[in-house]
Amino acid sequence: MSIEFDSTSLAATEEFLNRNYTTMRIGNDTSGPVRSTVVRERLGDVNLDRLDLGFDMSYDAEPLGRICLCEVETGWVEENYHDAGTDYFGSGEIAVLTPPDLPYSGVIHTARYRITMFDPADLTRVAEVEAGIPVELTGHRPVSVAAGRRLAATLAHLRQLVGDYNGQVPPLVAATATQFLAATVLDTFPNTASAELTATDRADAHPAALRRALAYMEGRVHDDIAVGDIAAAAYISVRALQLAFRRHLGTTPMAHLARLRLQGAHEQLTDGKGATVSAIATDWGFGHPGRFAALYRRHYGRSPAATLGDRPDPPDTAG
CATH class of the missing domain: 1.10.10.60 (Homeodomain-like)
Structure with missing residues (x-):
């Protein structure tokens, strides 16, 4: 189900943002009139929003609890980061707008931009980490220009999916697309998921574990499963699972x-x-x-x- 909002009222805009994002206070940093338009589409649990603000909107907000990606089309965004000071994003740039567990503030300077939000747990589901160890992003800018372009292409693909299905994306398609998004985000931004294989991982990557993993996958091929689920079913770590697939099949579990x-x-x-x-x-x-x-x-x-x-x-x- 999509959401559409169009208003010339600062109070109505603040109420909408509080209802659909998080608790926040906003202000008009210009002397001109307020104009705000928001369109939201959904891909499973992923929110794909397009915002058009015709004024300089300052904001002071509580934590979102979501990974929040921002793509600036026109204008510019000023965001205050607790660990990195203030940063600025202009047309064509993409960034993580705010850490999911921290309050945030800044100014949207008469901008048209897109926001994509999803559950931080989706990062952990696709990462090569042990169960129960959450993955966190440690930087808000892409590791390279090429990585940013790949992420932008992935986000465009998600929006196209929503259009192709007239907003009614089948659950398995949405789940697969969400995993693809999470994996691309991990490839785009610095994060805590990178680590070396241990001696135990190498010892556990044996054919018996691989057979358990294959049996689990074949029995749940229609289900929304991720690499962590497969590793748990095989009684090995995610890294050992990845190594077993590379060593014995020359591929990855998700491939x-x-x-x-x-x-x-x-x-x-x-x-x-x-x-x-x-x-x-x-x-x-x-x-x-x-x-x-x-x-x-x-x-x-x-x-x-x-x-x-x-x-x-x-x-x-x-x-």
């Missing part, structure tokens, strides 16, 4: 899960039974038909439409 889902889609396409390519792709967690078709062709050497259309004629039952 193998995607391959299992692609195989399931292939079997359903081969069987047919009146389904469309788009419906089958969605059923197996592939949200973008074009990307699904390209992946399918790379693995099977033909398009999914060709497989679906190449069904044998029914047997002749005439006596």
Whole structure:
């Protein structure tokens, strides 16, 4: 369900922000009139917001409790960071707007910008860390220009998904996209997840553990599972799981899960039974038909439409 807000009232804008973000006080740092527009779309538990503020809005807010990514389209944003002072973001820049567990303040300087918010626990689900150890971002700017561009492309892909499904993204597609977002964020910003393999990790990356992991994945291929869930089922650490897959299969757990889902889609396409390519792709967690078709062709050497259309004629039952 989407949310739309359009107002020329500072009080109404503050009430909306309090209701949909967190408790905050805002002010108008200019002498001009207030104009604020907000549109929110949802991808599972991820909020994809576009804000257009026609005035300089100062804010002093309580913690969001969410990872908050900010992409500036026009204007500029001034954010006060507890550990890094004040930073400024202009057109074309992307950053973490605020740590999830700290109050925040700053000024939005007559800007049009996008905010993407998601649960910090999603970072831990996709990271190579032990269960119960939360992953935290340790910097608010991308580690490189290229990393920032990759994140921007990922966010554009998420917005396209919402549009492709008219706002009704199937749960497995939304869950897969959320994991992709979290993994991209970890690749984009400094964080606490990087660590070296231990001797125990190396010893645990044996075939028996791999078999337990594979059995778990094959039994839950339609479920929203992450690397931490697979490691727990195999009774090993996440890093040992990653090593086992690299050592014995030459891949990663999540890449193998995607391959299992692609195989399931292939079997359903081969069987047919009146389904469309788009419906089958969605059923197996592939949200973008074009990307699904390209992946399918790379693995099977033909398009999914060709497989679906190449069904044998029914047997002749005439006596």
